[in-house]
Amino acid sequence: MDIALDMSVELVASPWAATFYELVNAAERGLLVASPFISNRPLTRIVEIIEGKQSLDNMHVDIVTNLAVDSLLSGSVDVAALLYLAQSIPNSTVTYLPSLHAKIYVVDTKAAVITSANLTNKGLAGNHEYGVLLRDPVLVSKVRTDLTKYASLGNTVSLDTLTALTRAAQQLKTVRQRADRSIKAKLRAAFEQRTEEAELELLKARAKGKTTHGIFCDTVLYLLEQKGPLRTVELHPLMQQIHPDLCDDTIDRVIDGVHFGRKWKHYVRNAQQALRRKGLVGFDAQYWFRIV
Numbered sequence: 001m002d003i004a005l006d007m008s009v010e011l012v013a014s015p016w017a018a019t020f021y022e023l024v025n026a027a028e029r030g031l032l033v034a035s036p037f038i039s040n041r042p043l044t045r046i047v048e049i050i051e052g053k054q055s056l057d058n059m060h061v062d063i064v065t066n067l068a069v070d071s072l073l074s075g076s077v078d079v080a081a082l083l084y085l086a087q088s089i090p091n092s093t094v095t096y097l098p099s100l101h102a103k104i105y106v107v108d109t110k111a112a113v114i115t116s117a118n119l120t121n122k123g124l125a126g127n128h129e130y131g132v133l134l135r136d137p138v139l140v141s142k143v144r145t146d147l148t149k150y151a152s153l154g155n156t157v158s159l160d161t162l163t164a165l166t167r168a169a170q171q172l173k174t175v176r177q178r179a180d181r182s183i184k185a186k187l188r189a190a191f192e193q194r195t196e197e198a199e200l201e202l203l204k205a206r207a208k209g210k211t212t213h214g215i216f217c218d219t220v221l222y223l224l225e226q227k228g229p230l231r232t233v234e235l236h237p238l239m240q241q242i243h244p245d246l247c248d249d250t251i252d253r254v255i256d257g258v259h260f261g262r263k264w265k266h267y268v269r270n271a272q273q274a275l276r277r278k279g280l281v282g283f284d285a286q287y288w289f290r291i292v
Contacts, residue, residue: 008136012113013226014241017124019133023107024049027059032106034064034097034147037071037118040081047088061085061092064151066100072169079169083162094162097154103131104147111135112143128242215246216264216271221280221290229287232272239268 012019024031024046031046050059063082071077082094103123105113115131117123134140157165216239223238224230230238240247247264254260272288275281282291 008134008139010133010135012115012131012133014117014127014129015125016115016117016129016131020105020113020124021045021049023105023111023113025053026110027107029058029108030060030062030106032062032064032104032144032147033119034100034102034104034151035119035123036066036100036103037076037120037123038063038065038078038082039075039120040078041121042119042124043078043081043085047085050089056089057091059089059091061089062095062151063093064095064097064100064147064154066098067096067157067165068098072165079162080166082157083159083166086159086162094157095151095154096157097151100154102147102150104143106140106144106147109137109141109144112140114143126241212246212264212267213271213274215243216268217275219243220268220271220275220288224281224288224290229289231287232269235272235288236265236268239264 020042027050046061050056050061053059063085065077065082067077067079072079086092086094103115103117103119105115105119112134113131114134115129117127117129117131123129134143219239219242220235223235223242227234227238243264246260248260249262249264251260252262272281272283276283280291282289
């Protein structure tokens with residue numbers, strides 16, 4: 001069923017990197033970002049775009065994120081990339097706001113994206129994310145105001161602090177690596193065994209009440225409905241993005257009749273052909289498409 005949307009509201013689904021960078025390029029005065037997780041490449045690209053526009057003196061870039069120790073240690077927040085952005089763009093701020101979970105991107109008063117996607121490579125192009133893009137100036141201004149007020153509950157982080165955090169994060173990672181190496185082999189083996197057991201339980205939960213064929217049939221129909229006609233080579237990476245456990249090229253395992261691993265493309269082909277025989281999809285020698 002088609003959903004009628006106001007022209008000032010758009011749905012934004014993965015991958016949306018091109019849309020995000022187009023919005024950054026359209027910014028004239030301010031880019032406001034709230035994201036718990038942040039990686040290097042998106043921040044580097046933001047700097048490249050703004051430098052390319054020669055608008056460093058006029059552009060304000062404000063980043064709101066969660067600089068928790070766990071995030072720094074795991075690399076969920078790349079503090080070195082934040083330092084690079086702060087050094088590259090004079091009118092920029094980084095705000096530390098604990099418990100931040102919102103992912104919001106605001107460009108001037110032109111546009112605001114409210115989404116599930118973090119400002120990471122996976123958030124922009126890898127994970128299955130979803131959100132809305134608002135272009136109504138009144139709504140965008142409201143989002144900016146609300147986010148700015150919320151950000152004021154946090155603390156602005158200085159360049160000196162970002163430098164110190166970058167150094168501390170690297171030291172933490174080094175200490176952790178040493179600690180990991182010092183764990184006794186017996187303890188490590190036990191940990192790996194428990195991890196494998198947990199992964200097996202997760203796979204069993206994934207397989208319960210399902211078949212590989214049914215999962216792939218449902219996903220083929222979903223992708224063709226969402227994306228439109230697709231070639232098989234386009235369908236495969238989308239399928240792997242949604243079902244990384246089933247489409248894992250490194251394993252070959254059958255659990256409760258569900259196949260996990262290397263033969264996944266074979267089962268996808270079977271699903272395509274079965275749907276074609278049922279008259280649910282068509283194939284024009286190049287593209288697969290839904291039949292309504």
